[in-house]
Amino acid sequence: MIHFGIKDLIDILLVAFFLYETYLLMRKxxxxxxxxxxxxxxxxxxxxSQVFEMRLMGAILxxxxxxxxILLVIVFQKEIxxxxxxxxxxxxxxxxxxxxxxxxxxxxDENLTYIMPIVMASMDMAKRKEGALIVIQQSIPLDRFIExxxxxxxxxxxxxxxxxxxxxxxxxxxxMIIAEKKIKAxxxxxxxxxxxxxxxxxxxxxxSALGLSQETDAKVIIVSEETGKISLAHKGEFILNIxxxxxxxxxxxE
Numbered sequence: 001m002i003h004f005g006i007k008d009l010i011d012i013l014l015v016a017f018f019l020y021e022t023y024l025l026m027r028k029x030x031x032x033x034x035x036x037x038x039x040x041x042x043x044x045x046x047x048x049s050q051v052f053e054m055r056l057m058g059a060i061l062x063x064x065x066x067x068x069x070i071l072l073v074i075v076f077q078k079e080i081x082x083x084x085x086x087x088x089x090x091x092x093x094x095x096x097x098x099x100x101x102x103x104x105x106x107x108x109d110e111n112l113t114y115i116m117p118i119v120m121a122s123m124d125m126a127k128r129k130e131g132a133l134i135v136i137q138q139s140i141p142l143d144r145f146i147e148x149x150x151x152x153x154x155x156x157x158x159x160x161x162x163x164x165x166x167x168x169x170x171x172x173x174x175x176m177i178i179a180e181k182k183i184k185a186x187x188x189x190x191x192x193x194x195x196x197x198x199x200x201x202x203x204x205x206x207x208s209a210l211g212l213s214q215e216t217d218a219k220v221i222i223v224s225e226e227t228g229k230i231s232l233a234h235k236g237e238f239i240l241n242i243x244x245x246x247x248x249x250x251x252x253x254e
Contacts, residue, residue, distance in 0.1 A: 024140060114156045114181045115251045121161035122221055122230050123244050131172075131225030132165040133205045135190070136251060137179035138217040145212070146177050149188030156183055165223075175208065175220075191215060209233035219251060 019039075045065055049058030118134060125132050135142065150171060154160060156178065164186050165172045174187035192204070193211035209220035213233040220233040232239045232250055239250070 132223035133175040149185035
């Protein structure tokens with residue numbers, strides 16, 4: 001008879017948490033395929049050595065597992081260091097806080113203080129048909145994309161956003177990335193989506209916005225230079241011609 005106790009439950013939860021954090025780390029570095037490949041290899045190793053008890057194949061795979069672990073540590077030493085630093089910081093306990101945090105405790109007014117300037121700037125640029133691409137970081141860090149642009153670390157304000165995307169500004173090409181309630185960088189390079197279902201009338205800004213939303217959980221605002229319409233890309237989907245009220249609502253949502 002199989003006995004399932006509290007220790008087994010804690011064991012499962014810890015493994016699930018470790019795999020989830022590792023998956024987020026792989027998405028951040030763009031190595032999700034490697035992560036899935038490692039999981040597949042581990043599953044095969046467990047089947048061969050534990051379930052079917054194939055001694056020869058099990059011994060060979062044991063050697064691959066020991067050597068492969070060392071290779072992974074060498075290849076991903078920078079990412080592993082960042083992961084351990086995040087785990088040891090206050091952010092590393094964020095998942096515990098979320099378990100005990102209700103929606104009523106969310107400070108909506110605090111979110112609006114930095115969301116409203118973004119919405120207002122987007123509406124003003126749309127009226128003047130000035131193209132813009134604004135990325136708002138969510139739970140997945142965007143460090144590797146921030147590093148491709150000019151680092152600003154500036155306070156969010158409508159005039160600053162509009163000046164950055166002004167046609168004669170040296171930073172108007174590329175994307176602005178907002179994280180931790182700061183304008184982290186401008187003129188950033190985003191991955192371009194290869195989705196063939198994107199309407200042909202949508203340009204490179206929309207493809208870049210969709211590409212990032214497919215790789216991360218970021219919310220990306222697009223202001224069309226041709227039509228003056230505002231769109232929002234999130235989780236691999238578009239909301240085209242979005243109104244100011246709906247845009248504000250979507251950005252405030254956790």
